[in-house]
Amino acid sequence: MSGSQAAGKGAEAIPCAEGEQFEPKIVAFLCNWCSYAGADLAGVSRLQYPTNIRIVRVMCSGRISPMLVLRALKDGADGVLVSGCHPGDCHYLKGNLYTRRNLQLLRSMIEFMGIEPDRFQMSWVSASEGGKFADVVKTTVEKVRKLGPNKKFTTEKREGGE
């Protein structure tokens, strides 16, 4: 798609020429003990995965409230990924179980209101699953790329502005 691929106001517009692919911006919240370590392992193992993700390390996926997901989407992210330990393996015992409860319904409500549900992804990636992490990122980026830029959460130029 030609023109600029501004992903939300405040973000810098990245101009791309005719024929270039849309590169989505994905914000990934990764838990410190499993998913972030898994991402590290993918790096150390030289596994290739798309550079579209911007990682935010949190101590536990249970810390991720729906507000953070919404905020990321509002601030211009085209997609959000939340990844934590597998159920039963949480470093804090049950944090990821709360995540699962809290965020399940966020996705169904987003979908109900007509927003593409694929903009919000979740995964369980353990510290030893570098390969899975790379796959999760690839899948997420491709799913969000198909959806195009996030327009519903961002405002057009305001009346009165330049």
Place this chain on the structure above:
Amino acid sequence: MSKSILKKDKVAEALSALGKVSVVYAPVKNKRGLVEYKELGKDASTADVRLDGKPDTPPKAILFPQTELLLTYKKEDGEFVVTPAKPDDREKVIFGVKPCDAIGISLMDKVFLGGKFTDSYYKARREKVTIFTIACDGPLDSYCFCPSTGGRPAATDGSDVMMYDVGDSYFVDGITDKGKKALEALKGQLGKPTAEQEKRKEEIVKRSESAEGFTRKISDEAIAKMDTSFDSKYWDDVARRCLSCGACTYYCPTCHCFDINDEKGGERVRTWDSCQFAIFTMHTSGHNPRAIRGQKLRNRYYHKFKYSKDNIGRYLCVGCGRCIALCPASLDITKAINEVK
């Protein structure tokens, strides 16, 4: 072109004619049954325009938008570049305004244009707005009480063109120079009034003067009692069922409090605020002199009836009754003041 007749079946044509020289706003019924001022598109005749009855929203938002960009700023070469926003200063006609709302606009003018400082954004919009008011013949519904606030169903304050319903037509009168000029666009739709039509118009004006038919009133004695009732527990009792939702302030033709915030992307934005919201008047120290509902409600009623009279010589309330109709907790400003202790 003062004193003419516009037949009701020519109104759609008239709106189109006006639409050729200005943007036209008229009361339109929306999907959910609410009548509100909408900008008519090119083909004004297809909109579901409602000229009878009181629109659910006042035309306040046309002159004082709920969200307004004031300026943008960005860093360029290490320096901040500030760019003021350009307010919407297109020529506009607001058609089908009721006298209470027109008075409301004239009161907003006092706030934003009177006094030492002029609000340039409001001014830029206001200068280009022409108001076509349709006079009422008595109260439009059980919530109306304009005579108690110094208004009348056929009052002309704030209006540029007055229209009176005289049967199958409107008697049209250009009041101000702006109004007379606007009527020139309607040469093709306006006709000469008959003596009978002129008589009917005079009767409407007469009935309006005597404020016939209004059952809802606020007595001057009650308003005078407010002078000594500031510290009374009465206001806490009245506000006990208030939910602080802010609907009354948003729908009031004269409520004008606003907040200014810097939002992401270097934009400074002005938005409506409400004295009923929880953190209104909260100081940065954490103290809030008006934290309790009774205090907030009292403040609103006093602002509309006492402080405004003291400061600008007129009540800020125009008696449209929308706050009463809308309140989810059945609060009633007329009852509250009439029973003030």
Place this chain on the structure above:
Amino acid sequence: MSDLSDEKIREEAKKALREKGLKCVIGWNAEGTPTFASTAEEIDKLAFNKSSVNNLVPYLTYEIRSQRGKTRDGKDKVVVPVGIVVRGCDSKALLLLLNEKILARSEVFIIGVPCTGVVDPHAGGALFRKCVKCAMRNPVVFDVLASDKVQEDEKDYSEVEAIERMSQEERWALWEEILADCIRCHACKRSCPVCYCDECLLDPTDVAVKMDTSAEEKAYRPRWVERSVNVPENLVYHLARLPHLVGRCVDCGECERVCPRRLPLRLLTAKLEKDVKDIFDYEAAKEEGQKPLIAMSCMEDDNGFIM
């Protein structure tokens, strides 16, 4: 919904006022206006009929919580119990507050009235849509009942199901138009019986500043929703409210009733209730002592869309 229940309400209210020393009894008067009756004369004005549309529970929460605090000697203030008249939907919200320990059972005296529906003033004499088929006509928690229990219906989710069947574009077209109409007056939030936070993250600055709030806190507190009113911000406002209602909202419909723009907000609350039932097999305020849904964790929850 007859003179008999009016009589019973007044009788029980006066009795409780005397015997339990209630601060007041919150009920409706004959016109449906919320009334705070603290004497026998005022109680005689209480009534229950088709105009009794307000959910009175938010007033109860305020009346009780405003009494709490510490005296000058550091002792807990004594909370004088408050009476309330509740229909089925109201009582469910009240039960939720009791389960969440926001209000103590000893602080409330509950007069329950089984309800066959109340009238929507905007619908020309017709019942509210939520009342046509209601699954919660009978109060679920009460000290006394003012009339006999009535027949309840199966909850009807057909409007929600119709939207679920739409395509994603159709759904967005529907909600974009609704959200464009929202004026962010916060009436929905203020009238909600289960929204009781003093500091709400949807309020303009999200921080109830106190004497000891540091400058840094004030400066860096995120604004989750901007003051600007436009579709994206309105979308975030409503999407932010919903996760806070998961397993808590009882679909009492106050949000939709008070909305000055007449937005169909029950489409959201009913959908939430349906999903909570389908995905977690949970119903808010089903029984006394029930634990909140999202305060519990479960190994057996479905992984759903999680990779």
